[in-house]
Amino acid sequence: MEGVDHLAFERNKAQFDVDAMKIVWAGSSHALEVSDRMSRLVASDPAFRKDNRAMLGRKELFKNTLRKAAYALKRIIELRLSEEEASMLRSFVDEPAFTDLHWGMFVPAIKGQGTEEQLKKWLPLAQKMQIIGCYAQTELGHGSNVQGLETTVTFDPKTDEFVIHSPTLTSSKWWPGGLGKISTHAVVYGRLITDGQDHGVHGFIVQLRSLDDHLPLPGITVGDIGMKFGNGAYNTMDNGVLRFDHVRIPRDQMLMRVSRVTREGKYVQSNVPRQLVYGTMVYVRQTIVSDASTALSRAVCIATRYSAVRRQFGATGGNPESQVIDYKTQQARLFPLLASAYAFRFVGEWLKWLYTDVMTRLQANDFSTLPEAHACTAGLKSLTTSATSDGIEECRKLCGGHGYLCSSGLPELFAVYVPTCTYEGDNIVLLLQVARHLMKTISQLGSGKKPVGTVAYMGRVEQLMESRSDVQKAEDWLNPSAVLGAFEARAARKSVACAKNLSKFSNPEEGFLELSNDLVEAARAHCQLIVVSKFIDKLQQDIPGKGVKQLLEVLCSIYALFHLHKHLGDFLSTGCITSKQGSLANDQLRSLYSQVRPNAIGLVDAFNYTDHYLSSILGRYDGNVYPKLYEEAWKDPLNDSVIPDGFQEYIRPMLKQQLRNARL
Numbered sequence: 001m002e003g004v005d006h007l008a009f010e011r012n013k014a015q016f017d018v019d020a021m022k023i024v025w026a027g028s029s030h031a032l033e034v035s036d037r038m039s040r041l042v043a044s045d046p047a048f049r050k051d052n053r054a055m056l057g058r059k060e061l062f063k064n065t066l067r068k069a070a071y072a073l074k075r076i077i078e079l080r081l082s083e084e085e086a087s088m089l090r091s092f093v094d095e096p097a098f099t100d101l102h103w104g105m106f107v108p109a110i111k112g113q114g115t116e117e118q119l120k121k122w123l124p125l126a127q128k129m130q131i132i133g134c135y136a137q138t139e140l141g142h143g144s145n146v147q148g149l150e151t152t153v154t155f156d157p158k159t160d161e162f163v164i165h166s167p168t169l170t171s172s173k174w175w176p177g178g179l180g181k182i183s184t185h186a187v188v189y190g191r192l193i194t195d196g197q198d199h200g201v202h203g204f205i206v207q208l209r210s211l212d213d214h215l216p217l218p219g220i221t222v223g224d225i226g227m228k229f230g231n232g233a234y235n236t237m238d239n240g241v242l243r244f245d246h247v248r249i250p251r252d253q254m255l256m257r258v259s260r261v262t263r264e265g266k267y268v269q270s271n272v273p274r275q276l277v278y279g280t281m282v283y284v285r286q287t288i289v290s291d292a293s294t295a296l297s298r299a300v301c302i303a304t305r306y307s308a309v310r311r312q313f314g315a316t317g318g319n320p321e322s323q324v325i326d327y328k329t330q331q332a333r334l335f336p337l338l339a340s341a342y343a344f345r346f347v348g349e350w351l352k353w354l355y356t357d358v359m360t361r362l363q364a365n366d367f368s369t370l371p372e373a374h375a376c377t378a379g380l381k382s383l384t385t386s387a388t389s390d391g392i393e394e395c396r397k398l399c400g401g402h403g404y405l406c407s408s409g410l411p412e413l414f415a416v417y418v419p420t421c422t423y424e425g426d427n428i429v430l431l432l433q434v435a436r437h438l439m440k441t442i443s444q445l446g447s448g449k450k451p452v453g454t455v456a457y458m459g460r461v462e463q464l465m466e467s468r469s470d471v472q473k474a475e476d477w478l479n480p481s482a483v484l485g486a487f488e489a490r491a492a493r494k495s496v497a498c499a500k501n502l503s504k505f506s507n508p509e510e511g512f513l514e515l516s517n518d519l520v521e522a523a524r525a526h527c528q529l530i531v532v533s534k535f536i537d538k539l540q541q542d543i544p545g546k547g548v549k550q551l552l553e554v555l556c557s558i559y560a561l562f563h564l565h566k567h568l569g570d571f572l573s574t575g576c577i578t579s580k581q582g583s584l585a586n587d588q589l590r591s592l593y594s595q596v597r598p599n600a601i602g603l604v605d606a607f608n609y610t611d612h613y614l615s616s617i618l619g620r621y622d623g624n625v626y627p628k629l630y631e632e633a634w635k636d637p638l639n640d641s642v643i644p645d646g647f648q649e650y651i652r653p654m655l656k657q658q659l660r661n662a663r664l
């Protein structure tokens with residue numbers, strides 16, 4: 001029935017103030033107001049329609065994306081939107097596009113690595129979109145190993161220029177989004193060579209295409225790398241290939257904040273650490289963590305609403321069948337994902353703070369927190385994107401057969417999301433970076449250097465090696481210190497075990513390779529500890545609204561105890577808890593799921609997503625699923641005609657032949 005809220009009876013069950021929770025989710029009343037306004041603006045404009053994407057061929061799909069990008073900019077200018085509003089509007093358009101790389105990587109790379117002079121020259125051009133840029137780092141043969149890039153950038157003192165060259169096939173730039181067809185410029189990473197000396201990888205601003213006719217400039221070969229996973233999905237993006245044949249750029253297009261080349265060709269390093277060349281990746285990894293909570297919450301919103309609508313079995317005495325959300329197995333799969341979405345939101349908020357703090361310190365030449373920022377952004381990017389990708393797929397399964405339909409919104413969400421496990425650093429490679437940080441921290445404990453930030457607990461390592469959980473009954477697991485104690489002890493013990501094993505190797509690098517699986521597990525345990533502890537920290541804040549804080553406490557406990565249960569082997573084998581305590585945690589989880597159940601729809605409503613943004617019939621706000629699914633099926637191009645193309649040509653003769661054979 002049109003106009004009827006089929007989920008109203010669920011909404012009435014909520015025991016908390018949903019509007020107050022919306023503010024907590026958005027981060028502030030202001031952020032909620034802006035995101036609400038921008039999402040409605042996009043949803044109400046037919047130019048931003050996206051329900052037909054799965055049906056479009058690549059060229060049509062891509063052209064459609066270009067139209068939307070140009071239209072979005074037009075609206076941003078017409079409505080005089082602020083940077084914050086514009087960025088929200090673009091995110092609600094919800095279509096991967098070259099603009100993501102322009103705003104998400106090209107502009108930040110210039111901001112982070114350019115000198116004042118370079119910012120003055122390039123930023124206004126980029127900000128007004130008079131040029132369009134991308135981030136060209138990865139090559140056909142080299143992605144994770146940035147130091148292995150082959151592109152050469154050789155200084156020619158005669159002309160005061162750099163000569164950029166792709167010496168081999170494997171040195172072709174490969175993957176950069178926006179590069180394939182649209183970008184006019186790129187920040188290109190290559191090996192800087194002056195006077196025959198290789199100074200390693202640096203970034204350069206390079207013009208790729210003419211601003212007059214958009215044709216590639218001389219010496220440049222550029223194109224799209226081809227269709228990617230999923231039909232519509234990420235194919236709205238022109239990931240590209242790029243080759244240079246001795247292309248010349250002026251010397252002042254080297255991004256020179258970290259180091260520079262003088263007119264005479266002298267290489268001069270400034271006082272900022274070399275690793276700042278990797279700074280854009282740190283920035284983007286940080287944004288990816290917040291985006292993980294967005295992607296996971298979308299999937300969870302769809303699966304939760306549909307689980308309340310869907311009924312199977314259990315019809316007794318004329319009553320309808322049971323809602324699948326009431327099955328304990330459904331709750332045990334769904335509610336930890338709901339809790340994870342909130343957990344990632346809060347750890348994302350904290351990571352943003354950490355990043356901002358690091359940036360402020362960098363301005364004052366304090367580089368002390370850079371390793372912590374690198375380890376946290378790398379580790380949390382890895383943890384949250386892996387969990388979100390798996391979570392989206394789990395949500396598809398939670399929706400049964402209908403989840404497999406494109407109209408559920410879940411296949412496209414998965415296909416668009418899943419490369420986050422690879423881009424901005426393969427998730428295993430990034431966990432190994434965290435492991436290095438942990439091993440370094442442990443190795444420095446003896447020197448009296450006190451570990452700070454997220455590794456501060458390592459300073460209590462002796463106590464953590466001995467500690468025993470004092471949980472005696474299920475409710476004891478609701479105590480944050482019991483949870484923190486167990487997670488800290490597990491993380492510390494896993495790292496210490498790795499460090500002990502590493503010390504048996506005469507060559508530490510050999511040991512690192514040999515023990516890398518254990519190191520990855522130790523890094524994961526450390527990252528889970530960060531998520532749990534930041535959720536607990538969030539709950540120390542004043543959180544207004546009836547029942548809001550109580551529900552967040554429930555979700556926090558679910559996040560922690562679900563992971564304790566999932567990784568019980570870790571907690572038991574390291575002796576942090578007993579098997580009895582493990583089973584008490586499981587008992588407590590069951591009770592927590594029951595507390596979430598009446599609030600489940602309210603908790604997903606608090607994400608404040610429009611139906612346009614969710615683009616899911618199963619996740620519709622009004623729960624009017626079946627009539628809309630039925631209606632949608634008839635819109636498929638296959639249903640344009642009763643008899644499909646190809647039937648007369650192939651199937652009719654086949655049928656006739658088979659009938660003839662049968663009669664013989």
Ligand SMILES: CC/C=C\C/C=C/C/C=C\C/C=C\C/C=C\C/C=C/C(=O)SCCNC(=O)CCNC(=O)[C@H](O)C(C)(C)COP(=O)(O)OP(=O)(O)OC[C@H]1O[C@@H](n2cnc3c(N)ncnc32)[C@H](O)[C@@H]1OP(=O)(O)O
Pocket residue numbers: 100101103104105135137138143144145146147177275276278279281282284287288291295370371374416417420422423424425426429433436
């Ligand atoms: C639904 C849609 C959802 C989400 C969309 C998300 C949007 C975000 C917004 C904007 C972006 C828009 C669109 C996104 C789409 C796609 C974009 C994708 C872009 C890319 O993928 S760009 C390419 C990214 N490439 C990588 O990440 C490569 C990974 N490799 C590395 O980073 C490094 O090489 C590695 C592996 C970390 C280190 O290599 P290595 O072992 O060689 O170490 P080094 O010798 O280089 O380093 C030694 C030293 O330096 C420290 N360090 C390393 N990295 C950093 C760093 N980044 N910052 C600070 N410090 C660093 C390292 O710890 C060592 O320290 P030590 O000497 O031990 O003290």
Ligand SMILES: Cc1cc2nc3c(=O)[nH]c(=O)nc-3n(C[C@H](O)[C@H](O)[C@H](O)COP(=O)(O)OP(=O)(O)OC[C@H]3O[C@@H](n4cnc5c(N)ncnc54)[C@H](O)[C@@H]3O)c2cc1C
Pocket residue numbers: 101135136137138141142143144145174175176177234239419422423424425426427428429432
């Ligand atoms: C959709 C998408 C968009 C992208 N956009 C951009 C972009 O805009 N700009 C850009 O420059 N790049 C971009 N990339 C490239 C991306 O950053 C790289 O693909 C990514 O960094 C992974 O590197 P790789 O492909 O070399 O993987 P590889 O390193 O080859 O990984 C292959 C396998 O080897 C394993 N492995 C590698 N090294 C180690 C190790 N040391 N120890 C253990 N295992 C290891 C990995 O875990 C993985 O299982 C994009 C990629 C994708 C998929």
